Amino acid sequence: MSKAVKDKWRRKDWYDIILPRYFGETKVGETPAEEGALLNGRVFETTLAQITGDFSQEYIKMYFQVTGVEDHKAATVFKGHEYLRDYLRSLVRRRSTKIDGIYRVTTTDGYKVKIIVTAMTQVRIKSSQEHEIRAIMKTIVDEKAKTLSFDQIAHEMVLGKLASDVYNQAKNVTALRHVGVRKSELVSVPIAAPVEAPETIA
Numbered sequence: 001m002s003k004a005v006k007d008k009w010r011r012k013d014w015y016d017i018i019l020p021r022y023f024g025e026t027k028v029g030e031t032p033a034e035e036g037a038l039l040n041g042r043v044f045e046t047t048l049a050q051i052t053g054d055f056s057q058e059y060i061k062m063y064f065q066v067t068g069v070e071d072h073k074a075a076t077v078f079k080g081h082e083y084l085r086d087y088l089r090s091l092v093r094r095r096s097t098k099i100d101g102i103y104r105v106t107t108t109d110g111y112k113v114k115i116i117v118t119a120m121t122q123v124r125i126k127s128s129q130e131h132e133i134r135a136i137m138k139t140i141v142d143e144k145a146k147t148l149s150f151d152q153i154a155h156e157m158v159l160g161k162l163a164s165d166v167y168n169q170a171k172n173v174t175a176l177r178h179v180g181v182r183k184s185e186l187v188s189v190p191i192a193a194p195v196e197a198p199e200t201i202a
Helices: 004-008 048-052 085-091 126-146 150-159 160-171
Strands: 011-020 026-032 045-046 060-068 073-083 098-108 113-120 174-190
Touching: 004 160, 011 060, 011 126, 026 045, 048 060, 073 085, 073 150, 085 126, 085 174, 098 126, 113 150, 113 160, 126 150, 126 160, 126 174, 150 160, 150 174
Parallel strands: 011 073
Antiparallel strands: 011 026, 045 060, 060 073, 073 174, 098 113, 113 174
């Protein structure tokens, strides 16, 4: 390593990445930076397993965006989540149907969120049944958005409550192997909220 590179790293300080209050407000990692302001807007990723300590949740990637830095602690907002690609591929089976519902909603406190709900059936189903399941997904997602704040809906998406509600109704249409919110993304925040403009997750 060259002397210039070593000197550049010596000038950097380490900052703790802190989860938002609704995910425990605990340290989830750390990162170096020459000054805290440079971290604003940066998106960090982890897994749900690292947050909860439950290894069975390792397949869910979590994204958090820095909203401000104070005393070497970087506060964050939940930016979204998604299934790992290998896990999503493992759910696909021949002679079954994969149903995606993509919805953009606004929570009671003004956060705009993109939500993708996925259902995997036991057998191949008719298009009319697909439409019926998507209608169930839409009704439940819309109801959640009308009654829940952003932190509440984030919990329900990630921890499975929203998917469970969809499953309990959709199972009356056909037998299901899996229902889950496979991806979410914070699209925009209320103007009054002290959060940097979100970046799109690749």
